[in-house]
Amino acid sequence: MPKFLTDLEKQLEKIAQSIGAGNPNFRLFLSAKPSSQIPIGILDKSIKLSNEPPSGLRANMQRAWCYFPDVNEFNDKDVKLKSILFALCYFHSCVIERKRFGKKGWNLGYDFSLGDLRDSSIVLHKYIDKLQSGNVPWEDLRYIFGQIMYGGHIVDDWDRRLCDAYQTQFMNDSLIQDELDLYPFADGKKHSFKCPAPTTYDKYLDHIIKGLKEETPIAYGLHPNAEIDFRTEQCKEIFTALQALMPKDAQDLDSDSSRDKNIRTPNDLAGEQKEIILDDMNIADKVINVQEIKDILSQG
Numbered sequence: 001m002p003k004f005l006t007d008l009e010k011q012l013e014k015i016a017q018s019i020g021a022g023n024p025n026f027r028l029f030l031s032a033k034p035s036s037q038i039p040i041g042i043l044d045k046s047i048k049l050s051n052e053p054p055s056g057l058r059a060n061m062q063r064a065w066c067y068f069p070d071v072n073e074f075n076d077k078d079v080k081l082k083s084i085l086f087a088l089c090y091f092h093s094c095v096i097e098r099k100r101f102g103k104k105g106w107n108l109g110y111d112f113s114l115g116d117l118r119d120s121s122i123v124l125h126k127y128i129d130k131l132q133s134g135n136v137p138w139e140d141l142r143y144i145f146g147q148i149m150y151g152g153h154i155v156d157d158w159d160r161r162l163c164d165a166y167q168t169q170f171m172n173d174s175l176i177q178d179e180l181d182l183y184p185f186a187d188g189k190k191h192s193f194k195c196p197a198p199t200t201y202d203k204y205l206d207h208i209i210k211g212l213k214e215e216t217p218i219a220y221g222l223h224p225n226a227e228i229d230f231r232t233e234q235c236k237e238i239f240t241a242l243q244a245l246m247p248k249d250a251q252d253l254d255s256d257s258s259r260d261k262n263i264r265t266p267n268d269l270a271g272e273q274k275e276i277i278l279d280d281m282n283i284a285d286k287v288i289n290v291q292e293i294k295d296i297l298s299q300g
Helices: 004-017 040-045 057-065 071-075 079-104 114-129 138-149 157-170 201-211 226-245 248-254 266-281 290-299
Strands: none
Touching (some): 079 114
16 A cells, blocks of 8 residues: 555645635545555545445356447447457456355456456457458457456466466357357256357347356356355355454353353354254255264264
8 A cells, every 4th residue: 555645644634624725626536455554534534435346157247248338339340249248258257256266266366357358348349340351360369368458467377277278268269150158168067158149239138147047166167066165164254254243241151150041142043043044944854964974984
């Protein structure tokens, strides 16, 4: 975080204390990544707005597609550009959503943004507009998207290899020759999401809403079990936050010395909620008995 923010805070204080020195129409716009080093005084005086990617592949795909709102201009574009842009939006959504899987998604955290999608789209439009023959320069596009635009963020060799694999999967002749399945390695599986034949802007959007009905790690080329670790970590974060919000006195009630039989402890409440969830979802008979499995293994 820049050190000048401390001086900026002092200057803003002087302006606020000076009678008649400030212009009532004065506005200061600051943009920054999340940081704990931003002076508290600036945060207190600011109206804070955050712009974060939505959660879920469909929401990210809709956000990426709606980033290009000129419907009439899109409908008049070359059919090749339509298919490539759709695949590019899917690639953008995948690289963002993979971050939620932790080390299974990316070895390092990268700040992919709509700016990468915007710049890639600009390059794509220029290439297709200047295209004289019927052959799409796939190698050039893969290099620009995978090595420069998005690859410019990547510093890990294995992450770069993953990005190249995505580009090889999406950016090829099969994308414009037939309806390419955008789910990597999804052949023979029940999950599928294909790039539709070239159509209008609204029908592409409708295909996103109806085609991406459920979240699955298969959409990113991951094993279905990858979601187990992600959901486990998500639950840990939720309960850690709840525990941090819990009154300190309530946490001491779990000890036998201070426990009152008439007081319901957090563990009691958690047990009650567990029983309610099991009854509502009718999965009580499907719960794995871990202790029983341990006993069987110990006997073997």
